Amino acid sequence: MVADRNIRLIIAYDGTDFNGWQRQKHDITIQGEIEKCLARMTNHEIMLHGAGRTDAGVHAEGMVANFFTTSRITCSAFLKGLNSMLPYAIRVLAADEVSPDFHARFSAAGKHYEYHLYTGKVMPPLARLYSLHVPIPLDLPSMHESLKILLGTHDFSTFENAGSREKDKPSRKGAIRTITTAQIEETTPDHLIVTIIGEGFLRHMVRNIVGTLLEVGMGKRSIEEFREALLAKNRNAGGATAPPHGLKLRKVLYGDTEQLQ
Amino acid sequence: MVADRNIRLIIAYDGTDFNGWQRQKHDITIQGEIEKCLARMTNHEIMLHGAGRTDAGVHAEGMVANFFTTSRITCSAFLKGLNSMLPYAIRVLAADEVSPDFHARFSAAGKHYEYHLYTGKVMPPLARLYSLHVPIPLDLPSMHESLKILLGTHDFSTFENAGSREKDKPSRKGAIRTITTAQIEETTPDHLIVTIIGEGFLRHMVRNIVGTLLEVGMGKRSIEEFREALLAKNRNAGGATAPPHGLKLRKVLYGDTEQLQ
Numbered sequence: 001m002v003a004d005r006n007i008r009l010i011i012a013y014d015g016t017d018f019n020g021w022q023r024q025k026h027d028i029t030i031q032g033e034i035e036k037c038l039a040r041m042t043n044h045e046i047m048l049h050g051a052g053r054t055d056a057g058v059h060a061e062g063m064v065a066n067f068f069t070t071s072r073i074t075c076s077a078f079l080k081g082l083n084s085m086l087p088y089a090i091r092v093l094a095a096d097e098v099s100p101d102f103h104a105r106f107s108a109a110g111k112h113y114e115y116h117l118y119t120g121k122v123m124p125p126l127a128r129l130y131s132l133h134v135p136i137p138l139d140l141p142s143m144h145e146s147l148k149i150l151l152g153t154h155d156f157s158t159f160e161n162a163g164s165r166e167k168d169k170p171s172r173k174g175a176i177r178t179i180t181t182a183q184i185e186e187t188t189p190d191h192l193i194v195t196i197i198g199e200g201f202l203r204h205m206v207r208n209i210v211g212t213l214l215e216v217g218m219g220k221r222s223i224e225e226f227r228e229a230l231l232a233k234n235r236n237a238g239g240a241t242a243p244p245h246g247l248k249l250r251k252v253l254y255g256d257t258e259q260l261q
Numbered sequence: 262m263v264a265d266r267n268i269r270l271i272i273a274y275d276g277t278d279f280n281g282w283q284r285q286k287h288d289i290t291i292q293g294e295i296e297k298c299l300a301r302m303t304n305h306e307i308m309l310h311g312a313g314r315t316d317a318g319v320h321a322e323g324m325v326a327n328f329f330t331t332s333r334i335t336c337s338a339f340l341k342g343l344n345s346m347l348p349y350a351i352r353v354l355a356a357d358e359v360s361p362d363f364h365a366r367f368s369a370a371g372k373h374y375e376y377h378l379y380t381g382k383v384m385p386p387l388a389r390l391y392s393l394h395v396p397i398p399l400d401l402p403s404m405h406e407s408l409k410i411l412l413g414t415h416d417f418s419t420f421e422n423a424g425s426r427e428k429d430k431p432s433r434k435g436a437i438r439t440i441t442t443a444q445i446e447e448t449t450p451d452h453l454i455v456t457i458i459g460e461g462f463l464r465h466m467v468r469n470i471v472g473t474l475l476e477v478g479m480g481k482r483s484i485e486e487f488r489e490a491l492l493a494k495n496r497n498a499g500g501a502t503a504p505p506h507g508l509k510l511r512k513v514l515y516g517d518t519e520q521l522q
Contacts, residue, residue, distance in 0.1 A: 012383075012386050014387055014389070061387075122344060124322070125274050126273075126391055128350070
């Protein structure tokens with residue numbers, strides 16, 4: 001039998017208790033958990049292709065993944081079956097059959113990330129797993145101006161951690177990426193959301209941007225110094241990597257014909 | 262030394278991993294954890310008086326409690342010290358010194374509770390610990406009308422679980438309580454909040470009201486039948502007890518002179 005059906009999943013997860021997206025031999029991961037359930041349902045090994053890898057502790061509201069199968073199980077039965085087997089920290093929001101050309105990663109046109117911050121004095125317990133606590137007044141206008149510097153196409157080496165690309169295989173693109181949205185807003189008092197949407201991201205790129213941005217917010221770095229850091233194309237010019245739990249993959253973007261509901 | 266200082270705390274907690282508020286010999290509870298920290302700080306045993314007891318799994322944004330101490334530790338040092346020792350699931354939001362007459366429970370004029378519901382098909386992982394999943398369209402107008410029936414002073418025996426009061430000590434009030442606010446609203450799509458504010462509550466009262474209310478929402482019970490259930494003054498006339506994790510103590514209310522910020 002040929003694995004002729006290509007099934008696309010939209011997946012949400014609380015990354016707190018997982019060792020990231022990517023399958024690992026000895027650790028519990030999102031990809032690993034879903035693949036195990038799919039293998040049980042289809043009676044064959046499944047390779048789940050995610051739109052990207054999220055690090056341990058990072059959350060997702062709209063991760064996209066696809067897999068090929070020989071199974072005749074309907075998409076709604078995949079949805080129900082997976083949600084009945086998976087832990088509640090992982091939910092499949094939608095399942096549909098797509099063209100064999102669709103690949104969650106290669107077909108993706110972009111990604112929408114959010115980084116959540118809480119700036120009040122004491123961290124509310126119900127937000128502690130999903131927001132970074134920064135109990136310091138932040139200079140939002142300067143942070144907003146700094147984010148604007150990222151818009152467009154740049155070499156983002158300053159915000160790229162080691163291990164980002166296979167260094168042996170020189171990539172045509174290198175560390176050049178395009179950011180289309182970069183902003184910060186206060187949604188409710190003391191709750192800030194940094195939104196970054198782009199065509200592609202390097203390893204830890206959003207967390208490295210946020211770590212550097214926080215230095216601007218605290219007055220430790222000027223807007224001009226933020227710009228210089230980007231232009232330095234050197235990881236040492238950037239700030240620390242912000243912790244994973246504030247980060248959330250909101251959505252993966254696709255071209256018009258492949259866009260999800 | 263006389264324990265002459267009366268310190269009031271405002272406390273928030275994620276009830277998921279605790280066996281409720283009340284101190285217990287062999288279980289981890291909110292009261293127990295805070296008392297342990299206070300004993301370490303003051304070098305004497307502390308009896309923390311809470312405004313009420315919340316069940317295992319119930320959350321709080323504004324629990325109030327007070328304790329007497331001989332210690333000269335300042336309120337701001339109590340706040341910092343407790344937050345440095347307590348798990349992040351429990352946070353002290355404020356500490357201040359109050360008159361010796363203040364008692365978190367006896368001085369309380371009322372309590373403000375919220376019960377959170379999610380009615381979408383698939384439960385978002387990040388809300389799973391703080392909302393009850395009811396993947397069924399609910400009749401909100403009928404639920405709202407039913408809640409109005411609770412307003413005012415009634416005998417709430419229908420919504421009282423066994424163990425509510427010490428049955429041997431007949432209370433003057435019995436099961437008579439006064440509800441001042443009872444409403445349901447959709448805050449964001451599929452997220453509903455039932456708000457109940459009253460002068461006092463019986464054991465499991467909010468959860469029993471919500472369990473019965475859900476039957477109205479699902480069309481299993483009419484508004485008239487909801488009214489008859491209340492008038493029956495009999496637990497058997499009510500619906501099931503809604504699970505604890507959707508419930509949150511928002512605030513404890515006090516008279517003007519004792520109201521907290």
